[in-house]
Amino acid sequence: MAGLATCCSTLSSTSHVAVSWLEFQAHHSGRRTAWKPSRWRNANGIRAEVKFVKPDEVKKLVTEEGYAVVDVRDRTQFERARIKSCYHVPLFIENKDNDFGTIVLRTVHNNFSGLFFGLPFTKPNPEFTESVKNQFSAGSKLLLVCQEGLRSAAAANKLEKAGFENIACITSGLQSVPPGTFDSEGKTELQDAGKAGLVTVQGKISAVLGAVLICAFLFITFFPDQAEKLLELAPTS
Template sequence: MAGIGSSCSSLSCNSNFRTSWLEFKTHRGRTIPGKSVVWRNSRIRAEVNFVNAEEAKKLIAVDGYAIVDVRDKSQFERAHIKSCYHVPLFIENQDNDFGTVIKRTVHNNFAGLLFGLLFTKPNPNFLQSVRSQFSPESKLLIVCQEGLRSAAAAKELEQAGFQNIACITSGLQSVTPGTFDSIGSTELQNAGKAGLVTVQGKISAVLGTVLVCAFLFVTFFPEQAEKLLQIFPAS
């Protein structure tokens, strides 16, 4: 005699930003000895939710989301949110095979020098590290600098069975000062800036200030400005 059964379980939505998780399982089989039971599974996976900084702040304060920072070590040390967990999606590549050495040299002479970016490779222990600290039911807010690494990390975690995941759209570079309590030598939105780009930015700021001061001096003190110009005649 055939036996038919079904089970359905769902995780309801506790936040305006999270979609529901629905898992539906059916099984159909016969009790005749020697016959196998055939299982049919249908699963609708929870989608990763992308939120802005203010919505992310509510997820942390109201819904109890934990913050997982997936940036590399250098950006994390420049600035990071207090009480976050650092699990880098990419780590510094210090391999010494010939191909890697060539690529690292080229990288350091351009992107590394100009933008202060490390030469990295995927972190082989990323998923294992997250699993060691969180269960699949944990509520996780994944953050990075521009939003790309957090999206990639969230997708990997979602595929591994994590059910409650959110990311900040465009990353920490879109966060205004004061939104989160942070630690580091700079603001969260500037943690991705390093190398000659920052030096150039400082030089531009100084030159801009000098030009503005010169303009104001000529405008409000034209006689003194003219006397100064006479001291340095045009060649």
């Protein structure tokens, strides 16, 4: 249903809930561990382990344990920044359906979330699981990555049910991975791939205005006589 597409648009606002849940998975008997497997049972009764890895320890899975990186973000975030040599299999795809309900929801989305946060109007990718199965065997070690951590956790759930047994996710997503952890490509940093729209522009304007105000304060502080003369030259109404 088209209404499900708005799930992707609410990821940022619910990321704190996801972080709390994922951090809960990483605790055991009151002790913090590098990662704590979350065990789920699939349809065949086989228990699989999903590792939720802390951002500063995730590279070890790729370089030492041979995990393949599967990026489940939408196309726009993937194009902004991505890990080199990763596989892109989006959990959500752009919704271009033209039924009346979808058109209404897409218009509302584009005028609010799309405009301010640069989020595309999406729907669940019906071919997600099959696309992964076509590239990897059930025994493959897969590190699922997204921007905030929600989509990778949802993708892990789908793949576990499909029989995959070695799945890992990054707690709170790529936005929390230290810069330089992975070799990346794109027009921005991995941590900033989720930032777009008017919110980003507003942030840049605020930064410029802040710098101007700081410079003005320093000028008045260290050169009070010159500042006073400039104020006398200013036109009065």
